[in-house]
Amino acid sequence: MAMPPEFVMREADDESDRKLLTSVKNVGWHVLNIYADETGPEYSFSVGLFYTFGAPEVLVMGLKHEIAHRLINEVGAHLATGKRFQEFERSSDLVNGSEISAN
Numbered sequence: 001m002a003m004p005p006e007f008v009m010r011e012a013d014d015e016s017d018r019k020l021l022t023s024v025k026n027v028g029w030h031v032l033n034i035y036a037d038e039t040g041p042e043y044s045f046s047v048g049l050f051y052t053f054g055a056p057e058v059l060v061m062g063l064k065h066e067i068a069h070r071l072i073n074e075v076g077a078h079l080a081t082g083k084r085f086q087e088f089e090r091s092s093d094l095v096n097g098s099e100i101s102a103n
Helices: 015-026 049-053 065-080
Strands: 030-034 043-047 059-061 090-095 098-101
Touching: 015 030, 030 065, 043 065, 049 065, 059 065, 065 090
Parallel strands: none
Antiparallel strands: 030 043, 043 059, 090 098
């Protein structure tokens, strides 16, 4: 699946937008970390995997930002080589010694 032909990448509104959009353009994705507050837990997610590879974005909850960030970057690096993950596919390629599943 690819981006629709009418899709146009938006212009950056501020420095945070510039950083994110530059990362998507140069690397293929960007990872955002959201901190826990009174409304919910911390989590990390990707931006750009669908735009660049036609793959679903990744959301990681329940892990420290540093670990979640590395995990999302590993997914992006695998996608960049042409690897695709199927729903419920178990993989040990991303985390040494552990299997994870795409759900």
